[in-house]
Amino acid sequence: MIPLYKHARKLFKKSGLTLAGLKANTIELFSRRDLVIIIFFTILGLGGVFAATLVTVTAPDSQGAGYLAATACDADGVTIDKSVVFNSTTKRYTVTTISISGVDQRYDANGINGCGGKTLELAIPVNGVTTYATWNIPPSTFANNSFTISSGASCSRYGTNSATISIDSTLLDKLALTVTGLSTNSAIESDNDLVIRYTLDESDSFSGSGNTVYDLAGTAQNAKIKVVSNHPVGTVCSTSSCASNALGTQTVVSSSTDSAGSRYLPISDAQYIISSSTSSPIDAESVFLWVYLTDLGVIYDEVGQENIGYNYGWHDSQIELVNNTTLKFSVWSNNSSPLSVTVDSTIKNQWHLIGFTLSPITSGTSRTMTAYIDGVSVGSKSLTWERNPTAVWHAIGAYDDTNLGNGTFGDFRFNSFYQYKKALSSTEVLNLYTLTKGCKR
Numbered sequence: 001m002i003p004l005y006k007h008a009r010k011l012f013k014k015s016g017l018t019l020a021g022l023k024a025n026t027i028e029l030f031s032r033r034d035l036v037i038i039i040f041f042t043i044l045g046l047g048g049v050f051a052a053t054l055v056t057v058t059a060p061d062s063q064g065a066g067y068l069a070a071t072a073c074d075a076d077g078v079t080i081d082k083s084v085v086f087n088s089t090t091k092r093y094t095v096t097t098i099s100i101s102g103v104d105q106r107y108d109a110n111g112i113n114g115c116g117g118k119t120l121e122l123a124i125p126v127n128g129v130t131t132y133a134t135w136n137i138p139p140s141t142f143a144n145n146s147f148t149i150s151s152g153a154s155c156s157r158y159g160t161n162s163a164t165i166s167i168d169s170t171l172l173d174k175l176a177l178t179v180t181g182l183s184t185n186s187a188i189e190s191d192n193d194l195v196i197r198y199t200l201d202e203s204d205s206f207s208g209s210g211n212t213v214y215d216l217a218g219t220a221q222n223a224k225i226k227v228v229s230n231h232p233v234g235t236v237c238s239t240s241s242c243a244s245n246a247l248g249t250q251t252v253v254s255s256s257t258d259s260a261g262s263r264y265l266p267i268s269d270a271q272y273i274i275s276s277s278t279s280s281p282i283d284a285e286s287v288f289l290w291v292y293l294t295d296l297g298v299i300y301d302e303v304g305q306e307n308i309g310y311n312y313g314w315h316d317s318q319i320e321l322v323n324n325t326t327l328k329f330s331v332w333s334n335n336s337s338p339l340s341v342t343v344d345s346t347i348k349n350q351w352h353l354i355g356f357t358l359s360p361i362t363s364g365t366s367r368t369m370t371a372y373i374d375g376v377s378v379g380s381k382s383l384t385w386e387r388n389p390t391a392v393w394h395a396i397g398a399y400d401d402t403n404l405g406n407g408t409f410g411d412f413r414f415n416s417f418y419q420y421k422k423a424l425s426s427t428e429v430l431n432l433y434t435l436t437k438g439c440k441r
Helices: 004-013 019-029 184-190 240-244 426-436
Strands: 037-043 050-056 079-087 092-101 118-126 129-136 147-150 176-182 194-199 223-227 263-267 271-275 285-295 297-303 315-323 326-329 339-342 351-358 367-373 376-383 391-396 411-420
Touching (some): 092 118, 184 426, 263 271, 285 297, 351 411, 391 411
Antiparallel strands (some): 037 050, 223 271, 263 411, 326 339
């Protein structure tokens, strides 16, 4: 068998694989795509990495209609690596993983600075057939994550939207990488109406240890992690002495990672999360959480002060798992019963994106609440919404005696929280699910 590095060099020396030839071939691959970055590779032996030549498409270059000039998204620090594994069945070395790192994830609505909110695309031509892999680039203030494509299911919000088969190393001698225009999926996390965004998937929000979950929406509504001691397990307090044990203290805790690679904070009778105050009222709202439910209780409620407890003022439980197959959604209303959603038993012990939207008032005092699970509407209801006229705190997993049927501390793994000051469309809700499902799918 010809050594891999010799075979690769032999292929690269062919007239059709000169740098000019590679550029021409790659341009053809993307004849119907907006081209920003092109990178070419050759494999330099089993232990090496891809050698890359970065070719920037600038405004004077004539690449045909639809091509874009390079922007600040075209960073010098972009690097590519790969994992090569010997396949004992085929007796060949195969590339099983390709990773792209150093991508500038800053978001700019005009597309001038950073790649956040755009689509990353890789073209892999093998034996005359081109396979495309795409990633939605989540906006962030850092660029420490690697975007990966592998032969198995991707497990990260930085994994490709689909897996690819293993590729014979001797056949993989050139790739093309582009960053195209705004991705609808990614932009939902940079929406101007996004008020709060906590996500344990990003170290900017939670480093892995601490007592604060940081807001990535730019409004600095950071959340405290409260640890509770001596609270009666599985109960709703009805006396002030009981409630004093439920207030909790802000204590340093660590996140965990499940077998699929998804990071989480445990929510239970011993621990909950509460935001700093946000202004109120707003005309419309959307609230969504990534949770892995393990038992019954409050998933989300809205309170009128930081400390929870018996007779603590404004408090409004809004999402609860009241029994093993029933989720209830509501906002404070004097004339409307909760929106009750019956789900199958798999609602527990699996990751789900759970939440609701509240539309602006359409007539009189009525508006529409729509509940969603995993990007799909599961019910809607017309209701009024009476909200605390001053400020509110968002509590994740805290008990509430103004309950929908259970009221106890929630019992689940928490990964992400999103609050918008508008009612997301059904398409936007699905986009939020698609972008953020990562390891949780």
